[in-house]
Amino acid sequence: MEKFVVYQMLPRLWNSGAKPGETPVTGKFSDIDEPFLEYLRSCGVSHLWLTGLIRHATTVSYKGMPASLRQVVKGDAGSPYAIIDYYDVNPYLADNVNERHREFRSLLNRVHKSGLKFIMDFVPNHVARDYGRKGLVRSSAIPLGKEDDTSVHWRPENDFYYYPGEDLTLPVPPSEGQPPYTESPAKASGNCFSPTPGVNDWYETIRLNYCNTRTATWDRMYEIVRFWCRKGVDGFRCDMVEMVPKEFLSWLISAIKKEFPSVIFIAEVYTKDLYRTYVNEVGFDFLYDKSGLYDTLRAVVRGEASARALTWNWQFLGELQPRMLNFLENHDEQRFASDFYAGNAESAFAALAVSLLFGVSPFMLYCGEEVGERGMNAEGFSQIDGRTSIFDWCTVDSIARLKEYVHTGSGLLPEEESLLSRYRETLALSTSDPSFSRGWTYDLCYCNLKSRGFDPDRHFCFLRGFGGEARLVVCNFSSADAETDIFIPREAFLYVGCGCPEETLRRIRVPSRDFVIVPF
Template sequence: MQKNKITVYQIFKRLFGNKNLPKRPNGTLEENGSGKFNDITDNVLEVLKESGYTHVWYIGVLAHASATDYTRYGIPQQFPEIVKGKAGSPYAIRDYYDVDPDLAVNVKERMSEFEALITRTHKAGLKVLIDFVPNHLARNYRSVTKPPHVNEFGEKDDTSLAFAPNNNFYYLPGQPLDLQFLQDKGIEVNYVENPAKATGNDCFTNRPSEYDWYDTVKLNYGMDYLNGRRKFFDPIPHTWKMMRNILFYWAAKDIDGFRCDMAEMVPLEFWKWVIPQVKAQFPGIIFFAEIYNPSVYRDFLADNTFDYLYDKVGLYDVLRDVACGYRPSSDITFILNTVGDIQHHMINFMENHDEQRIASDFFLKSGEKGKAAMIVTACINVNPVMVYFGQELGERGMDEEGFSGRDGRTSIFDYWSVDTVRRWNNNGRWNEDLLTEEEKSLRRFYHKLIRLCNLEKALREGLFYDLMYANYENMEFNSMKQYAFIRGDYTDFLLVIANFSNEEEEVTVWIPDHAYDFFKVMQHERAIAVPLLSDEKFPIDFSPTNPLKVKIKANDGEIYKISFL
């Protein structure tokens, strides 16, 4: 059975599928609308499958705090002053056992609509990933959908203690929550929290700032942060068992994997305890960790714990700098060496909901200019690669949606719709009729690239060989702006070249004898290199004993399939 390279399409549900033209920044649900579960139709799922994706990560599924009133459906009223934006953060969970009502056509049937989406996604041959948010929850958390035997968070806490191993929260006894920064802006604060709880970003003060995650509270996993991070894990803390129940609840709905938000802010011991239990009951389920501390990468992979980790502070950061001209392309080699033994467990991406859009004014100002970085991202190894919705259309993320502001990111806090995606949607047709020629061209590039990740066995399963060392003294190879490597599986032999220059360049690449030996390739006097990304499949005839000379467009790249004659 073929083992696929995981290719993930990330969908922020509130925005994806929203056909409404936004009426105003910071608008309400009624004014600006929201995408629905039902907008993810068989049609668009088939498009994603045909585009080469294996998994869909549905972002913002779990019920989270918002300023929208759903009390007529029995959903507790939230306090707008402790909600970021009108729509709220998808990571300020207000009910772990519910889905977000904004995403339902019939709010009373919201869970059934989500379950139908899971079924549709699987029917299309795609797998489902959702978020698990373990570190923090919404300040005004209250579950009305939890199973009867499940306790509410904080229900049995001793709020007179700053820390107790079985408390769900951390407290600041005698200190009420003080959101003075909101009052300074003229915002009326009706929410009362006394004693104050620690804020989600490890902020142990009753006066969080506007730069803190003030809409969330930190969960207590039995670690006393204010006393040397002492651990109280025996007996198993109450929070551990509650979070295990939540994972089991969603896994039982036929979820294929969890992307675990801020995983390193939760004790590693919890993950080593809970993930094997979930995998034992639900074989095949996978766990992705959002993580930014390279010193703990290997710990989070050990003992059948996480399957994959974010490679944000490594490959993403370096590729971004290389693409912007801030660092030489040779730095890619050095950063890959830091995760050499675990590279196949790293998740590669050039966009996600936290990062600025490639085409934004704060990054490359054009989706086309991100091609070279995306080719390296997708082809560097067998590990997963992710694409954020709209990335393949060159979405700029330069709207001023409201709370988010014009920051080069697509807002996760506001009711909005994304122009490029709305036109691709084309009232549910999901076609190119309303796209510009530039958007169509970029979309077809991503279509080819992502499909090749699994069509070509050498990319899907093959080994990696860096050619930068072999070309270090090659005066015709620009190690400041060019990057080259080989992917092979002892049968197929692929040469990947990226040009990070703003000009078309002739690239001269030496393939050393050692590379042929490494892939057990029998050399001949002649070889041909056939480009796989280009529309023009003109083969290049060359001698393996001489360098290969090719022209690569500005900020672009190519994958050459080499055959020996």
């Protein structure tokens, strides 16, 4: 298996600020153009994951398609995961609303013509609160819940869960000038079984009902995935799979791969003890390693854990390493440079080296990460929380500057351009150098515990090799520059397939929060 790099972006954020007569401010399908795709290729990216394609609840109406009430929409733009129509794309992403499917196909063709693979979200566990309301769902498919028996809390044939005789009580009041949202009987919310969801619940969504055996719900969701496969989509990032029965997911993946064997499935999963189940039994191609490497790296970067924990996580994962999707950021997590994480982007390099170079696991880069976006703006619903809002119409200055840079070669701040240069170099190296893209890994920390200058709590080192060559990588998570001896035993060279027959001792200098690579 060879390493690949996924680039995640929310298309609406790929904008350059307000344009005359345009409300809201949003990136379009057409903004994902050839210069941008060329930029991705120059970074070693092979897969583009566009978050927020499927039509979701929003406060903006479009040519006869009514807006949702603000009471059941988070932010003005709305959550990309509050699905209104699984067979539609968001009208606000199109230059011509009535031509949005044609524009989507053109985008898909551009991506494929550039040599990239196309990944989109599959949201199997919940829909928008007002899903199915007249005028919202435009596809010819039977809407979920249309044939439900609402007089019972649960029955196998129902798509949703109900609370007969109880009205929904929302944790937020209706917006001024709008009627209250009503739902009777109340349905279970996306992440809680209650007719009275709290403000921290996914109150804007409705939970789907799955049985452990095949039902009409299974078939409807299968047809949704098949619809997008037939469009040419290459893979799906599957949202919150632990909230859906494993039996359904296993059946779905098996059925889809019979017709579309090259389509990949990536699971958003958080319970480490279930990793092997989701790979070996359910059949996912790749898993988020949020609870493993991401959480471990975050703790090491912040000085809350020893670098030894990186080895422990590596040992826990074992043969699953190639099936992990590593990352330092995504839309759910706080930006690395935010005050809630590392505080600055320049501290990212040691963590980047481990996440990107320590194995053949694919790596995911989140749009703006490569120029140090901090996520410290109060964009609306999210307020200042270290994340870039997925709920609001907004222009992110660093991303707007990146967009200008992609098209003109200028526009970035000096520190952003410097950071981007280092990211591009490391990303490209990870996929172009066989030692990193498909080579073997040997953790060297255990044999350097007593090496001069080596701090096992703040330093980390490993050897990668392929085809008779090897690369030593030494990472420094300390706030101080390091000078350390690194011992490489003969068996390490042999393990990674390097012809160097003798054990080696090298004196290595590593700047703080950084890494160095030494070729052999």
